[in-house]
Amino acid sequence: MRVLIVNPNTTEAVTSLMLDAGRASASPGVEVRAITAPRGLPYITNRAEAQIGGAIALEMLAEAQGTYDAAVLAAFGDPGLFGARELFEVPVIGISEAAMLTACMLGGRFLIVTFASMLCGWFRDCVAMHRLEDRCAGVVALDQGFGSLEDVRETNWEALVELANAAIAERDADVAILAGAPLAGLASRARDLICVPVIDPIVAAVKQAEALVALGTTKASRGSFKRPAPKASSGLSVKLAAYLEDAQ
Numbered sequence: 001m002r003v004l005i006v007n008p009n010t011t012e013a014v015t016s017l018m019l020d021a022g023r024a025s026a027s028p029g030v031e032v033r034a035i036t037a038p039r040g041l042p043y044i045t046n047r048a049e050a051q052i053g054g055a056i057a058l059e060m061l062a063e064a065q066g067t068y069d070a071a072v073l074a075a076f077g078d079p080g081l082f083g084a085r086e087l088f089e090v091p092v093i094g095i096s097e098a099a100m101l102t103a104c105m106l107g108g109r110f111l112i113v114t115f116a117s118m119l120c121g122w123f124r125d126c127v128a129m130h131r132l133e134d135r136c137a138g139v140v141a142l143d144q145g146f147g148s149l150e151d152v153r154e155t156n157w158e159a160l161v162e163l164a165n166a167a168i169a170e171r172d173a174d175v176a177i178l179a180g181a182p183l184a185g186l187a188s189r190a191r192d193l194i195c196v197p198v199i200d201p202i203v204a205a206v207k208q209a210e211a212l213v214a215l216g217t218t219k220a221s222r223g224s225f226k227r228p229a230p231k232a233s234s235g236l237s238v239k240l241a242a243y244l245e246d247a248q
Contacts, residue, residue, distance in 0.1 A: 003209045004068035005034035005202070006060050007181065008053035008075050011042045014181045018074050018202050021185035025203040027210055034074070035060055043181075044075050045118045047125065054080025061088055062240035070209035072098075076114070076179045076201060077126045085225050087243065091212040095201035096126045099177045100135070102204040106197050107174025109137040113164045114179040115152045117141040123179060137173035140164070152182040161193045168196055175199060 078094030103110035187200035
């Protein structure tokens with residue numbers, strides 16, 4: 001089984017973090033690899049950047065077509081997820097959706113905890129996109145700025161844990177999600193520090209990718225996720241353009 005992690009931003013160090021987390025959680029016999037956006041933004045923090053990253057993710061999936069059995073769209077907010085599910089025949093899992101659905105299996109309401117307040121609006125939009133507002137206790141973030149992965153993962157770590165515990169108590173949340181690709185792999189560290197179960201979105205997505213492939217499911221062939229009719233394009237990557245022009 002081959003699972004592809006698609007990072008729609010250009011930061012190789014973030015891709016490495018997510019790849020390490022994905023491989024550590026994968027079952028024996030599951031090959032996990034990751035690719036980084038060849039162009040775009042170093043990290044995605046708002047709706048406009050998410051639109052750009054989503055389009056680039058579609059190109060990346062088309063370029064890698066045939067080399068994976070399931071793909072993980074590895075940006076919290078799931079940019080391009082529904083478009084990818086329309087186009088491609090294999091399961092495409094968004095890390096946000098995977099984390100939230102996993103959290104719903106562990107408790108009544110989940111809290112999303114992230115490292116920068118600029119992300120909150122986009123993350124709230126993602127909750128609404130997946131129709132999980134009633135299960136979400138809110139999105140909370142540090143007001144501190146960040147300039148590096150070290151800031152996100154180490155310098156601000158204690159403040160992030162403190163924020164999570166305070167918000168869990170205030171909002172009566174049952175599960176916490178550490179949101180944002182730079183936090184990949186930190187849920188295991190948080191288990192003894194945060195007072196509720198903690199979900200790592202990458203880990204949740206890889207495990208759900210495994211499950212969907214094992215189930216032998218196929219993509220929806222009718223309704224809103226039916227593959228679009230073939231259409232000519234201009235200026236797109238060669239493989240994405242060819243995929244859009246192919247009816248099969």
